[in-house]
Amino acid sequence: MGEIKVVQSDITKARVDAIVNAANTTLMGGGGVDGAIHRATGPGLYIACRRFNGCPTGEARITSGFNLPAQYIIHTPGPIWHGGDGVERQLLANSYRNSLLLAEEYDCRTVAFPSISTGVYAFPLNIAAPIALTTIRDFLNTAKVVREVTMVCFDTQTLAAYRQAL
Numbered sequence: 417m418g419e420i421k422v423v424q425s426d427i428t429k430a431r432v433d434a435i436v437n438a439a440n441t442t443l444m445g446g447g448g449v450d451g452a453i454h455r456a457t458g459p460g461l462y463i464a465c466r467r468f469n470g471c472p473t474g475e476a477r478i479t480s481g482f483n484l485p486a487q488y489i490i491h492t493p494g495p496i497w498h499g500g501d502g503v504e505r506q507l508l509a510n511s512y513r514n515s516l517l518l519a520e521e522y523d524c525r526t527v528a529f530p531s532i533s534t535g536v537y538a539f540p541l542n543i544a545a546p547i548a549l550t551t552i553r554d555f556l557n558t559a560k561v562v563r564e565v566t567m568v569c570f571d572t573q574t575l576a577a578y579r580q581a582l
């Protein structure tokens with residue numbers, strides 16, 4: 417069945433098989449958690465990401481974890497919030513599902529996510545948290561390899577939103 421955990425921490429420190437990066441469609445780094453992950457790995461990650469030539473919103477790509485405790489880094493550009501009248505919700509669910517599909521393909525038992533799109537991309541936390549947790553739960557119900565998914569919340573407000581949604 418699998419387990420979902422919600423913790424407050426820094427995802428670059430997570431001891432899991434794969435961490436997920438809330439990237440942008442260039443996959444060439446940025447601010448927020450993306451910047452933190454690129455700073456923690458050094459230039460090897462930038463070089464590895466270059467070969468993808470970007471990634472569409474809601475899709476995912478995988479690299480090595482370099483010197484991080486995680487074996488892999490899964491990169492997914494979440495949607496930018498434009499008011500919620502478009503496909504933002506669907507694209508956010510796609511980011512979680514496609515990241516988990518890659519984790520499964522690469523034999524990852526444990527996966528850690530940041531709160532995708534709720535920083536720079538301005539997706540409202542109270543809408544994003546239930547989408548994230550429902551998508552993860554649905555995936556765990558049929559997953560063969562992935563057993564434990566941790567939502568790594570950076571700040572207390574994010575932690576509170578995911579705890580409530582759980």
Ligand code: AR6
Nearest residue numbers: 426427438440446447448449450452533534535536537570
């Ligand atoms: N560990 C876990 N979560 C973190 C960390 C960390 N070390 N650092 C920040 N967060 P954001 P987005 C949280 O803005 O909204 C980048 O420039 C942060 O507090 O990182 O998907 C990319 O290149 C927030 O709760 O991602 C894109 O251009 C959450 O991670 C753009 O930002 C997501 O915030 C993507 O925006």
